[in-house]
Amino acid sequence: MAEILDDLDSRPGSATSLLRTTVGVSLRELGGWIALPHLLELMAALGVSAPRARTAVARVKKRGLLVPEARGKVAGYALAPDATGMLERGDRRIYHPRTMTPDSAWCALSFSIPENRRDQRHQLRRRLHWIGFGTISPALWIGPEYLADEVEEILGDLGLREYATVLISEAPRVEGSLAEAVARWWDLDALRAHHEEFLAQHEADIAPPAEGLGPREAFGRYIRSIDSWRVIPYVDPGLPPELLPADWPGERSSRLFRTLHEQLAEPSAAFVRQAFMHKTQS
Incomplete structure (x- = not known):
């Protein structure tokens, strides 16, 4: 469900x-x-x-x-x-996205699912990707420890708990640097594109003074900004900045969304209330 x-x-x-x-x-x-x-x-x-x-x-x-x-x-x-x-x-996820620190724990999921349940195996991989997990191998996925409860929920939803092992650990040991491994496990180009698209679409939406922006326009800008943003905190798990490229746009897009939320949430809610009262009284 x-x-x-x-x-x-x-x-x-x-x-x-x-x-x-x-x-x-x-x-x-x-x-x-x-x-x-x-x-x-x-x-x-x-x-x-x-x-x-x-x-x-x-x-x-x-x-x-x-x-x-x-x-x-x-x-x-x-x-x-x-x-x-x-x-x-x-x-x-949307309003309080989390970011790992150098000391944060990691969560790995290993699974071996019978061929007669391959549809559930496909759904598992799809949903792991959706919550921001990276792929070490087709049957070994990794993400921040703070997503472990969501992993458990997915396994329960799909009835696959008996086929999986959840491992909580400190930083993985890899050949080369962990930053190089992270770049293999996650599609950083795709994640970057999400952030840059959000910035391109909404940097011009920083609201003018309240008297210059009506509630209807505030509602439109606010809903469209959330609609563009809401995918990002799912597919981007909040990897440690130390493991990401120096020009990573994640903090810029997060800061932009916070600003839009601060400026537009209340006038947007006012429009919703006004429209509701108008319809209920008409």
């Missing part, structure tokens, strides 16, 4: 991804339920037409994030019962 809710395939910037981000940011503040006209108004503020928004709602509903729930004569959607835990886990 966790993978269905997390939806690893939504492309940032798509109507479906923007809807998921809107739900994750706003729906809990509204009590876990939203009327369809209100939801369509929020999507319109993101430049998503009503037909595209309705298609996105159908896809998100199929994924299990939202469930239809009418209140009186008003059609609407509620968070699925299993969604809150996933969203809270996402909050920790």
Whole structure:
């Protein structure tokens, strides 16, 4: 169920991804339920037409994030019962990404899964990549120790715990430098591209003074920035800066996201509340 809710395939910037981000940011503040006209108004503020928004709602509903729930004569959607835990886990990743230090422990996962369970083996590798693990070999993966609980959760979800061993250790011993090994285990070029794309898309979004930015525009900028950012703290595990290239853009992109959050979160929430009150009173 966790993978269905997390939806690893939504492309940032798509109507479906923007809807998921809107739900994750706003729906809990509204009590876990939203009327369809209100939801369509929020999507319109993101430049998503009503037909595209309705298609996105159908896809998100199929994924299990939202469930239809009418209140009186008003059609609407509620968070699925299993969604809150996933969203809270996402909050920790998005707003409080962690970074390893030179003294941080590591977590390695070794597994040997029977061929008749190869589909689960594929899902395991896919989800390990999604939480930021690197690949030493096809059956040996590595990441920060602080992701060990998520590894255990994935193994439990897939029913593969009996086929895996989780190892917690100090810095791995490798031939050559650990920085060279890290560059083999992770696709640092791909991670760099995520950070640089976020910077290119949103460095110009640093908000002007509050009086120059309306709540609707703040909402649009805020949701789009989170939608672009939210993948990064998953695929980038927060490797120690000492093991990364000197010009690594991770801190710049993290600092930009923190600034956008500080400037836009409250006016964005104000727009959501205003739109909600308008719809409930009309």
